[in-house]
Amino acid sequence: MKAIRIDATGGPEVLQTVDCATPVPGAGEVLVKAAAIGAGKPDVLFRTGVYRWLPPLPAIPGAEMMGHVAAVGPGVEGLATGQPVLVYALKGGCYAEYNAVPVDAVTPLPASIDPDFAVTIPNYQVAHALLTEAARGARTRWIYINGAAGGIGSAVIDLCRIRGLAVIAGASSAEKCAFALARGATHALDYSRESVVERVLELTAGQGVDLSLDHLIGPKFTDTLGMLAPFGLVVSFNMLAGWPEQDLFRAMRAHLPRSPAVRCFTMHSYDSDPATRQRLMQETIELFSRQAVRPAIFRRMGLADARAAHELLDARAVLGKLVLHP
Numbered sequence: 080m081k082a083i084r085i086d087a088t089g090g091p092e093v094l095q096t097v098d099c100a101t102p103v104p105g106a107g108e109v110l111v112k113a114a115a116i117g118a119g120k121p122d123v124l125f126r127t128g129v130y131r132w133l134p135p136l137p138a139i140p141g142a143e144m145m146g147h148v149a150a151v152g153p154g155v156e157g158l159a160t161g162q163p164v165l166v167y168a169l170k171g172g173c174y175a176e177y178n179a180v181p182v183d184a185v186t187p188l189p190a191s192i193d194p195d196f197a198v199t200i201p202n203y204q205v206a207h208a209l210l211t212e213a214a215r216g217a218r219t220r221w222i223y224i225n226g227a228a229g230g231i232g233s234a235v236i237d238l239c240r241i242r243g244l245a246v247i248a249g250a251s252s253a254e255k256c257a258f259a260l261a262r263g264a265t266h267a268l269d270y271s272r273e274s275v276v277e278r279v280l281e282l283t284a285g286q287g288v289d290l291s292l293d294h295l296i297g298p299k300f301t302d303t304l305g306m307l308a309p310f311g312l313v314v315s316f317n318m319l320a321g322w323p324e325q326d327l328f329r330a331m332r333a334h335l336p337r338s339p340a341v342r343c344f345t346m347h348s349y350d351s352d353p354a355t356r357q358r359l360m361q362e363t364i365e366l367f368s369r370q371a372v373r374p375a376i377f378r379r380m381g382l383a384d385a386r387a388a389h390e391l392l393d394a395r396a397v398l399g400k401l402v403l404h405p
């Protein structure tokens with residue numbers, strides 16, 4: 080089979096197309112033949128060696144695959160050959176024509192879901208978890224999300240649209256702001272040109288946002304505490320811009336009259352709670368089954384074009400989701 084492999088971490092040039100043996104599913108494993116493969120920021124973290132759960136090299140990137148069951152290993156029940164499934168492999172392996180994965184990484188899908196849409200389901204699952212599990216107890220009248228034109232950001236906007244929540248989209252260009260507004264954001268601001276705190280307070284009539292979903296953090300992160308409403312919450316689901324310069328707790332105490340809160344979040348929180356992870360997945364799939372969501376597919380590319388796909392990701396040129404076809 081054809082696969083994309085990295086032998087060392089680095090730039091897009093480390094992605095190489097290789098011929099390798101089609102895997103044979105072992106006990107408790109399912110062999111899936113790919114129909115569509117998702118490409119996103121987690122794959123970039125994998126490729127560059129930043130990903131905390133990076134397996135030993137050489138390794139095949141890719142966490143998202145929609146395909147059909149090609150074979151099952153000993154002990155696997157309830158899955159039939161040819162059945163459409165979603166593979167969500169947090170340790171990679173999906174940039175390939177076939178992938179043998181543990182059965183708990185495989186979720187059956189209704190045949191009605193488009194394969195390209197299916198590989199966005201993990202983005203929507205994360206967005207769903209951010210808005211419900213991670214934000215538990217937060218009053219969500221106003222929401223701010225940065226990186227709003229990406230796979231998770233666009234999914235958050237879509238879910239806020241469904242739930243009737245006002246969302247302020249933060250993005251790094253006028254084009255991305257226009258994209259977020261077209262997706263259903265209430266407002267959009269260009270944080271490469273505008274003061275996020277000032278604009279958020281202006282747009283909320285001084286009230287601030289109840290929930291801020293932040294995957295950037297960065298040196299000036301503590302400044303953003305000033306845009307929270309009373310009892311507002313920041314959920315950090317990545318920190319692509321680096322660490323804050325200022326002491327976080329000291330900054331939180333400076334905003335004590337608003338009782339701010341900060342939570343770090345990862346889907347790996349459910350590694351020891353598979354029942355909750357599966358519930359979130361099924362609730363997300365149900366939205367796709369009734370066509371309640373509108374996934375944004377940026378471009379469809381061949382698996383052999385994975386290097387070019389990562390160049391687009393590195394250039395931050397992707398609006399929505401990149402999909403690779405084997």
